[in-house]
Amino acid sequence: MLRTVRATRYVTPLREGGSLPAIIEADDLGMYVLKFRGAGQGPLALLAELVAGEMGRALGLRVPELVFVEVEAALGRNEPDAEIRDLLKRSVGLNLALDYLPGSTMFDPAAGDTADAKLASLAVWFDAFVANVDRTPRNPNLLKWHGDLYFIDHGAALYFHHNWQSIDTAAHSQFSAIRNHVMLPWASALDAADAEAHQQLNTAVFAQILDAVPDAWVTPEGGVADATERRAAYVRYFDERLAASSSFVEEAKRVRAELV
Template identity: 55%
Template structure:
């Protein structure tokens, strides 16, 4: 990455709701934007709301900073007129709740879900992804739901919305920032992750405070408004930064837990 660590995301305007990605109106959908591209759109009006969008944004851009492949993330504007002609009432309700700034990933047409029984990843790549998910406390990369795609013979990471679960309560975040990630025992790539110490040394050098700050600075201020009024947007942004910075500084704790969990498997 260049010395200038400032990051920017494009903003698109959603023009067409195409189809849900899974059953249920509260889940992501394939949508078209005014740039002519299709996106996997994550709605602010869905179950976990804006916090899932923040986790998706931070997780995706931290992964990209570390050199892992993630579809382009964009801010996606939905205006009040969008969805009025949608015949499905549940979807129409979701679109109404999602007016404003949402988040979307470039849709990888023709991609297939990663299947560990079909594709064995190199140990270093597997270790990089396990390390990332330990950093982010991402509970959603299991054999049941890998949240990885194969596209053009390369592995792409998607769906980081279940990361950073500390922000659903904001309690004891300092303590949580240095805890091991116990759920790593269920990580789909843990058996292949034999290079965790090597990856830890490399990734600690990449994730400097400036680079972490650049990712956190991408969060729109409107997404950081506290429901309780206890923290200002600037204070919440600083908590995300400190949480990630602390985890990098104490990464040996979660690496040790991951190595221990792997040894119990093999």
């Protein structure tokens, strides 16, 4: 499902990103924003970036193309910055990247940016579904590019996977953090978004997305459950969360009513 490219040039770090992502060039001459496997948040952040990103795409949201990126030891050898050199060394092998959108700017309501009800509602639904807390006015992770909005930075979504004991609670969570969602003010069509999401998502879609994740990212702790079993556990989580969507939809409607 995802293409694999090879990194050929480290162009520049994106210092505003907490995980020190970088713009790189690849052997297809494309430019990408690389999320390193060796960054502090580890392989589960890459899994979240991939799974949530593809989930957004399946819902009809714009997400820059995601690709696997092969990083070789040679890439970091001449890097003068020790922090970057170490990060590259820890990330030799498979990583994840997003197509780089040159000249894009961040969505900013304070500067007058607005969103239409359909898109905003689907975005709110999506972020509640994957439990993504990184879509706030301070950190919207929403890029304006050629007149469209692109959703990025899903590495912190699916936080339940850091603690599988919490999975049942997470699947049925109202996701109260939705009150801080940057698009909530425009999300006046949440019931329609819920209906649309139920049209687009199902077990087969979830399974196909999980199948794309490399084994080593699915069970980075090595072993506990094997990768196949763990993938099935993610799929069950999404099935349950979809079936329980009315709980987070009602919560989003409730907090929005207090807002507008």
